[in-house]
Amino acid sequence: MKLLRVGPPGAEHPAVLGPDGAAYDLSGHTPEIDGRFLAGLDDAGRAALAAALAAGALPRLDLAGQRIGAPVARPGKVVGIGLNYRDHAAEAGMPAPSEPVVFLKPSNTVVGPDDEVLVPRGGEKTDYEVELAVVIGRTARYLESHREALDVIAGYAAVNDVTERAFQLERGGQWDKGKSAETFTPLGPWLVTADEVGDPQRLGLRLWVNGELRQDGNTSEMIFPVAELVRYVSRFMVLEPGDVIITGTPAGVTTGRPGTPFLKPSDVVEVEVDGLGRQRQVLGKA
Structure with a gap:
């Protein structure tokens, strides 16, 4: 699973790359990709995100012209x-x-x-x-x-x-x-x-x-x-x-x-x- 943060400095929002290579918004699941989020990213946490991707439950992001922040x-x-x-x-x-x-x-x-x-x-x-x-x-x-x-x-x-x-x-x-x-x-x-x-x-x-x-x-x-x-x-x-x-x-x-x-x-x-x-x-x- 590839996690990233998209947006201007100080206002990035979390995202994940899907199997199709497109980016999907994680804001409905977590406000940030930070220590708290990573601490919960065990096998069950990754499985839940994969299921959300497969179900089409995550909004797709257009990365064109967007800044990528530190992940x-x-x-x-x-x-x-x-x-x-x-x-x-x-x-x-x-x-x-x-x-x-x-x-x-x-x-x-x-x-x-x-x-x-x-x-x-x-x-x-x-x-x-x-x-x-x-x-x-x-x-x-x-x-x-x-x-x-x-x-x-x-x-x-x-x-x-x-x-x-x-x-x-x-x-x-x-x-x-x-x-x-x-x-x-x-x-x-x-x-x-x-x-x-x-x-x-x-x-x-x-x-x-x-x-x-x-x-x-x-x-x-x-x-x-x-x-x-x-x-x-x-x-x-x-x-x-x-x-x-x-x-x-x-x-x-x-x-x-x-x-x-x-x-x-x-x-x-x-x-x-x-x-x-x-x-x-x-x-x-x-």
Whole structure:
């Protein structure tokens, strides 16, 4: 099942894509696709939505000219994972970590998949990172097993973990500063439920800048797989429905391509993850 939110910023309404590829309004079932809704999206909840679709009980939406928002409203937190692909760690000149590298991004960095991304004031080295995002559907604390971890996942989405490298690496070595500028987490276009995605360790990820393919990887190349990331993070913080974990990026970021210019206003970044849709952002300036 593919869930999405449609409309202008702050006034999005929930929708679902039907088997015919058309969008259908969920406003009669839920005011938002948020933590509360996701917590109830178990097998029975998905079956009820599927039945409503099959019965023609959901109004059809015309998406022509409509903005697509982030598929999750107001995530409680965005948990980032760094250096989770061996080729990316190598291009960064860093050893593969023995434990996941964890950082936090403010939830107000989350924007729609095609919204403008702003180079921050003082930014000199704005970079891109195509990643798989994991959306939590059940409260999780101190998980013991990978099976438990997979059971708390509501679904997955594509994400661009935009990063200002000068802030991240040259301003005291604090990653959060390089990850936290407004618009730095384009998410979507859809939240695809975990049952439809199946194995999250078999998804291709690609990113283009101005039509040039820069990143081309696969989640099978993760150092720490999705289940381990969710289990591990739950040992340090409580994960709640609607929280998002972004799981690291493969090689090909600008810092790993000597002589490649960093992002600048008017550049176009396109992001794609198998089965999770495609994004397109035009860079602007804060």
